[in-house]
Amino acid sequence: MNAPASEPFLWKRPHLLGLEDLSSAELLAILDTARALKEVSTRSIKKVPALRGKVVVNLFFEDSTRTRTSFRLAAQRMSADVIDFSVSTSSVSKGETLSDTARNLEAMGVDAIVIRHRSSGAPHALARMVRCSVINAGDGSHEHPTQGLLDLFTIRETFEPRGKTFSDLHVAIVGDVAHSRVARSNLWALVHLGAKVTLVGPTTLCPDEFARFGVKVSHSLDDVLPAVDVLNILRVQFERIASAAFPSIREYSRFFGLDESRLRRCRPTVLVLHPGPMNRGLEITTAVADGPRSAILQQVSNGLAVRMAVLYLCIGAGSFNAATAPYLEKRLSLSDDEARGPQ
Amino acid sequence: MRSITAEDDGSTHNARHAPSPSAHTAFILIAMNPAQLLLINGTLLDPARERPESVDLLIEDGRIAARGPGLRAQAPAATILDAAGGYVAPGLIDMHVHFREPGQEQKETIASGSAAAAAGGFTSVCCMPNTTPAIDSDAQVEFVLTQAARANLCDVLPFGAITKAREGRELAELMLMSEAGAIGFSDDGAGVGSAAVMLKALQYVKMFDGLLSQHCEEPALSGGVMNAGAIALRLGLGGAAPVAEELMIARDLLLNRRINARYHVQHISTAGAVELVRQAKKSGHRVTSEVTPHHLLLTDESCGSYDSNFKVNPPLRGAADVLACVGGVVDGTIDCLATDHAPHTREEKELEFDKAPFGVVGLETALPLYAEALVHSGRLTWLELIRKMTANPARILRLGDRGSLSPGLRGDVVVFDSELRWRVDPQKFHSKGRNTPFAGRIVKGAVRYSIRAGRVVYQRPAGKETVEIPAPPGRSSDKER
Numbered sequence: 001m002n003a004p005a006s007e008p009f010l011w012k013r014p015h016l017l018g019l020e021d022l023s024s025a026e027l028l029a030i031l032d033t034a035r036a037l038k039e040v041s042t043r044s045i046k047k048v049p050a051l052r053g054k055v056v057v058n059l060f061f062e063d064s065t066r067t068r069t070s071f072r073l074a075a076q077r078m079s080a081d082v083i084d085f086s087v088s089t090s091s092v093s094k095g096e097t098l099s100d101t102a103r104n105l106e107a108m109g110v111d112a113i114v115i116r117h118r119s120s121g122a123p124h125a126l127a128r129m130v131r132c133s134v135i136n137a138g139d140g141s142h143e144h145p146t147q148g149l150l151d152l153f154t155i156r157e158t159f160e161p162r163g164k165t166f167s168d169l170h171v172a173i174v175g176d177v178a179h180s181r182v183a184r185s186n187l188w189a190l191v192h193l194g195a196k197v198t199l200v201g202p203t204t205l206c207p208d209e210f211a212r213f214g215v216k217v218s219h220s221l222d223d224v225l226p227a228v229d230v231l232n233i234l235r236v237q238f239e240r241i242a243s244a245a246f247p248s249i250r251e252y253s254r255f256f257g258l259d260e261s262r263l264r265r266c267r268p269t270v271l272v273l274h275p276g277p278m279n280r281g282l283e284i285t286t287a288v289a290d291g292p293r294s295a296i297l298q299q300v301s302n303g304l305a306v307r308m309a310v311l312y313l314c315i316g317a318g319s320f321n322a323a324t325a326p327y328l329e330k331r332l333s334l335s336d337d338e339a340r341g342p343q
Numbered sequence: 344m345r346s347i348t349a350e351d352d353g354s355t356h357n358a359r360h361a362p363s364p365s366a367h368t369a370f371i372l373i374a375m376n377p378a379q380l381l382l383i384n385g386t387l388l389d390p391a392r393e394r395p396e397s398v399d400l401l402i403e404d405g406r407i408a409a410r411g412p413g414l415r416a417q418a419p420a421a422t423i424l425d426a427a428g429g430y431v432a433p434g435l436i437d438m439h440v441h442f443r444e445p446g447q448e449q450k451e452t453i454a455s456g457s458a459a460a461a462a463g464g465f466t467s468v469c470c471m472p473n474t475t476p477a478i479d480s481d482a483q484v485e486f487v488l489t490q491a492a493r494a495n496l497c498d499v500l501p502f503g504a505i506t507k508a509r510e511g512r513e514l515a516e517l518m519l520m521s522e523a524g525a526i527g528f529s530d531d532g533a534g535v536g537s538a539a540v541m542l543k544a545l546q547y548v549k550m551f552d553g554l555l556s557q558h559c560e561e562p563a564l565s566g567g568v569m570n571a572g573a574i575a576l577r578l579g580l581g582g583a584a585p586v587a588e589e590l591m592i593a594r595d596l597l598l599n600r601r602i603n604a605r606y607h608v609q610h611i612s613t614a615g616a617v618e619l620v621r622q623a624k625k626s627g628h629r630v631t632s633e634v635t636p637h638h639l640l641l642t643d644e645s646c647g648s649y650d651s652n653f654k655v656n657p658p659l660r661g662a663a664d665v666l667a668c669v670g671g672v673v674d675g676t677i678d679c680l681a682t683d684h685a686p687h688t689r690e691e692k693e694l695e696f697d698k699a700p701f702g703v704v705g706l707e708t709a710l711p712l713y714a715e716a717l718v719h720s721g722r723l724t725w726l727e728l729i730r731k732m733t734a735n736p737a738r739i740l741r742l743g744d745r746g747s748l749s750p751g752l753r754g755d756v757v758v759f760d761s762e763l764r765w766r767v768d769p770q771k772f773h774s775k776g777r778n779t780p781f782a783g784r785i786v787k788g789a790v791r792y793s794i795r796a797g798r799v800v801y802q803r804p805a806g807k808e809t810v811e812i813p814a815p816p817g818r819s820s821d822k823e824r
Contacts, residue, residue: 121578121580140579184577212573
C-alpha cells in the first residue's frame, strides 16, 4: 500500500461549538467542503443524498428566521430529515431545563442538534450532556461559528481570484464588538488564518482588552477606512446592551456608521459585509448596503453552503475518521436521479 | 483507663455501640460524651502559644482542663484518643456559611450543614441570613439556634440581616436580633447599596457595639456573572469589575471613619480591595476581612469551560488578585479564612452559566485547600494557618470561650493529619451541595476527629486513612497548579 504524497486532512470533531479552537487546516477544510457543496445549489434538482437517513434538530431558544431557515435548507439539500424545535425562552422554567430538553431529543435518536441560545456556553453544556453532534448556531455573546465561516467563505471567494490569501488581507470588524458573537467567531478564524484584524467601535462597545487576542483595537472608523480590504459592519444589538453604551443613534451613526462618503475613503476594492439583520441608517446606510461593494446577499447564499459543509463534516457517514474529500466527491457524483432517492 | 481504636463504617453521626469497657474493643466514638477525654501523642497547634508542642490535652466536662506531658497519670479514668502523627488544634471557626434554612432546604439544612462543618473540622460557623424569608427578626434568629441545637453537631451562630428582607431600604430589628443571639449583621448576597442606609446601620450598631459584615459590591455595577476582563470578553459573558467591590469598601471605610463601628469585609477578592483594607488598617480604621479558599487557588481562567461550579460571587479574579489575596493573608491584612460555603442543587448548577446561581460548597475541603495555598506553598506555618481559622475569627466575633487551647476554654478541638492525601469526591460530602470546583483534586490534609465541647462529632471513616492515590492517566498534574 502506497501512502499518498500528502496526507488527506481528517476531520475528527463531532461538534462545532466555536471557531476559537479550530486550526487553520480545519477552517480551510470546511471552506473547501463548502466550495464543493455550493455547486449543488445551482443544479436544477438541488439535492444530494449525503445525509440521507440522518436526523437534524433545529433547537432554537432564541428567535432567528434566517439562521434557522438556512440550517433547515442546508440539511434538506443533503437529504437529512429536519425537525424544528422551538422553545420560547419564557416558557423554559426552572423545571424545563436545557438538559431535559436535550436528553428528550437525544432519546428520539437524532444525529445533530443545531442550537441557538441566548446564554453564552449553552452549546458547550449541551455537548457535555448528549452523545450526538452539537452545532452552535449562536450562543449569547460568545460565538456564531457558521456566520464566521460564511464571512470567511465570502472573503475568500472575493479575493482568491485576485490572487490574495487571508494573510494578505486586513479586515475591520466595526461596531458593537463586546456583545457580538459574530465578531468573536470572525476574530478567531481570521487570526488563525493569518489575516490582520482591527476591531473598531466606541470604547464602551469595543474594549481595549481585545488587543490581547492578537488584533488591533481602534476607536476611530475614519482612521481605519483607508487601510482595510474588508469592512464587516456589525449590527447594533439593542437587546444585548444592558445600559446605554452610547448617547444616541444619531451620535453613533455619525462616528461609526458606514455611509457613502466614508466608503469613498476606502480602497476601491473594499468588500462590505454585514451579518444581518441590518439597522438601515444606523450602522450602515441603504446606499452602501445595496451598493456595489456590498456582498450582503452573497453572504446569505454562502451561508447555505457553509452549513451544508459543517453538517456533512460533523455527521456525514464515516466522516469522523475517513478522509472526507474523496468520499465527498463520490457522493456528489451521484446522478440527480439517485439523489432523488427511491420513488 | 480505656483505650480506643477508631473504626467506622462511614456513618458518622449515630452511636451504634455503647463504649465498651474492654480495652481493645473497637467502637464508634461518635456522640460519645465522656466526662474526661484525653488526647495523647499529638502535636498541639495552639494559637495562644508561639510554637507547636507535643503534649497531651485533657478535656473535662466539655472544657479544656489541662495541657502538658504525661497527663494520663492525672486522669486515669479518661477516655483516651490517640492523636499520634496528627495535629491537635482548636475547633475551626468559619465566619461565613450558607445553611439555607429556612426556605431552601433542598440545598442544605442546618442539620446537613452542621454535619458538613463537623466533617471539615469546624465546630463554630456563622450562617448568613439570605434565607427565604431572610433572617431579619429575633424570632428567625431563635429558629436558627433551635435547629442548630437539634442537629447538635456544631455551633451555628446566625447573622441577622442589616435591612428588612435584605432589601437595603430600612434597618432590620438589629438590637432585638442581637439580644436573641445574632452574632453580627449582613445583607450577604448583596451589599447595602445606599450610602444613607449604610451610614445609619453603622451608627446604629455602634450603640451596642454590633458587628456589620459587608458583601462589598456596588449594585449599580453588578450584574456580571464572572470577573470582568479578557476571559469574560473571550467567553462572551457579562463581567463584574473589581472596582464594584473596591468602591463599596472605600465608601464604607469613609462612612465608618468617624463612627468607628465594628466593620468586616466579606470574601475579599481583588488586589485593590486588599490594598484598601491594608491602608485602612495602617491608618487606624476599625476593619477586619476574610477570604475564601477558591479566591486563593483559582482564577477566572477556570470559567473557560462554562462550568457553573466556577461561578461564585465575588467572581474568581485574575492571577494578580490571587497573589494579592495570598499576600494579604500572609501579612495579616486579611484576618481570617472563611469558606462562603454556598450549597446549591444539581439542577440549579446544571443551568446555563449565566443563569446558574452563584456559589460553591467549601466546609469539607477548606482545611486542605488553605493548607495547599498557604502552608504547603511555604507562606505560613501550620500554627499561623490555624490561628487564622480559629483565634482570629473568635476575636472578630468576640467568642472569648474558644479559639485557643488554653485551660478553661470550650473543649472544641480538631485532630488532623497534615500529610494524608485524598481525592475530593463530592458524592461523599455530608453537605447536600455537590457544587465544588475542586472535584477530583488531590488534596493533602485530612480531619481525623472533630470534638465539640468534649464530644466527638466527627471521626474519619477508617478506609480513608489508607487511601493511596495513584496519579490517574492524564491527571498527574492534578495536585499542583
